[in-house]
Amino acid sequence: MSHETSLTQEEQHIEAILGQCRPMADVPGRDKLMFEAGRMSAGHVRLWQCVSGVCAMVLLCSLTMRVTPSTPEPAIVTPQFASNQWHMPPEGPIRRPVDTQAYIHVRHRVLEQGLDALPDARGGRAGAADRMQYGQAMKRYMAL
Amino acid sequence: MAKINPDKLIEWYEACGSELRLYALQWHGHQQAEDLVQDAFIKLLKQRRCPDHVRAWLFRVVRNSSISRLRELQSRKKATQMFPLTHGCWFEPRSDVQLDARNAQAILETLPSERREIVVLRIWGQLSFRDIADLIEKSIPWVHREYQAALGMIKTRLESSPCHTRQA
Numbered sequence: 525m526s527h528e529t530s531l532t533q534e535e536q537h538i539e540a541i542l543g544q545c546r547p548m549a550d551v552p553g554r555d556k557l558m559f560e561a562g563r564m565s566a567g568h569v570r571l572w573q574c575v576s577g578v579c580a581m582v583l584l585c586s587l588t589m590r591v592t593p594s595t596p597e598p599a600i601v602t603p604q605f606a607s608n609q610w611h612m613p614p615e616g617p618i619r620r621p622v623d624t625q626a627y628i629h630v631r632h633r634v635l636e637q638g639l640d641a642l643p644d645a646r647g648g649r650a651g652a653a654d655r656m657q658y659g660q661a662m663k664r665y666m667a668l
Numbered sequence: 669m670a671k672i673n674p675d676k677l678i679e680w681y682e683a684c685g686s687e688l689r690l691y692a693l694q695w696h697g698h699q700q701a702e703d704l705v706q707d708a709f710i711k712l713l714k715q716r717r718c719p720d721h722v723r724a725w726l727f728r729v730v731r732n733s734s735i736s737r738l739r740e741l742q743s744r745k746k747a748t749q750m751f752p753l754t755h756g757c758w759f760e761p762r763s764d765v766q767l768d769a770r771n772a773q774a775i776l777e778t779l780p781s782e783r784r785e786i787v788v789l790r791i792w793g794q795l796s797f798r799d800i801a802d803l804i805e806k807s808i809p810w811v812h813r814e815y816q817a818a819l820g821m822i823k824t825r826l827e828s829s830p831c832h833t834r835q836a
Contacts, residue, residue: 530812535819542791542822544765545772547690548757553702557681557709561674564713 627665634662672718681709684723687792688730690758694785695734698756704733724799727789731803767826775825783818790815 531539633641639659685705692701708729712722719725758776759769776784782804789800797815801808 531816531819534823535816538819538823538826539791541766541826542772542787544762545759545767545769546762547686547792548760549686550689550702553685553689553706554678554681557685557706558674558678560706560710561677561713564674564710 631662672713672715674713677709677713680712680722680726684726684793685709687788687794688726690792691727691785691788692730692734693758694781694788695738700737701734704730704737707733721799723793724795724803727793727795727799728803775822778825779818779821783814783821786811786815787818787822 630641630643688705688708689698689701692704695701696704708726711729712719712726757769758773761769776787779787785804786800789795789803790797793800795803797808797811801811804811
């Protein structure tokens with residue numbers, strides 16, 4: 525026999541008596557539940573809402589950054605401390621600026637043809653004094 | 669099954685909200701009982717899928733929540749036993765019923781807690797013995813036996829004090 529139908533008549537009568545009593549209904553509870561249910565169904569924050577919110581914030585920030593005038597900051601002067609190292613010029617003979625190509629050309633000619641090949645500034649052949657002068661200049665150059 | 673919509677939820681609340689509250693009153697006062705019932709419905713709304721047997725599911729949630737809350741309170745207050753059964757009325761006072769609301773409550777309060785729970789689940793919760801057995805984690809014959817014993821005790825109380833019943 526099923527348990528659902530195995531009660532005696534007397535027991536069923538007691539069931540019926542008790543069943544007549546209705547539990548207390550709570551109307552504010554129903555309203556509260558309706559409110560909660562509505563809030564829950566409407567209050568879901570979806571992904572696209574979050575993303576669009578973040579994008580809007582970024583846009584707003586970028587616009588604000590652009591509009592704000594940039595004030596030049598005062599220059600910070602830091603004292604220059606003297607260096608302990610001396611910058612020494614490289615050792616060696618002091619070179620002077622010389623027209624190297626022309627000089628080499630003259631030199632070759634002098635070596636091949638002798639002192640007579642020296643050019644004369646006055647248009648003709650150089651004199652003995654001039655040759656001496658050029659010769660000394662040549663020696664000085666060679667000494668360098 | 670599909671997800672639960674709020675309208676359906678209200679429908680269920682109207683169908684078994686007061687019974688669930690009566691069930692929670694076994695352990696808690698009115699306010700707490702109402703909160704537990706509300707929580708149960710909110711949990712139902714949060715479910716991805718509707719439970720197969722919503723009524724039994726709701727009773728189970730209320731029971732679990734009630735026991736959890738009771739344990740919290742007991743550990744907080746260091747009380748050994750705490751059944752606030754005297755908080756307000758359980759039933760609507762009506763003149764057209766055989767058993768007075770206050771007397772019905774008084775009789776139920778005298779029952780052992782397990783038997784009272786079974787009676788509430790069976791008569792007002794309208795659950796089958798199988799559902800009750802699942803809910804309280806006992807066998808069906810045991811539940812049936814306890815239910816019969818509870819009805820016997822109620823009968824004795826009614827007979828010992830005939831003023832409890834009105835003549836219909």
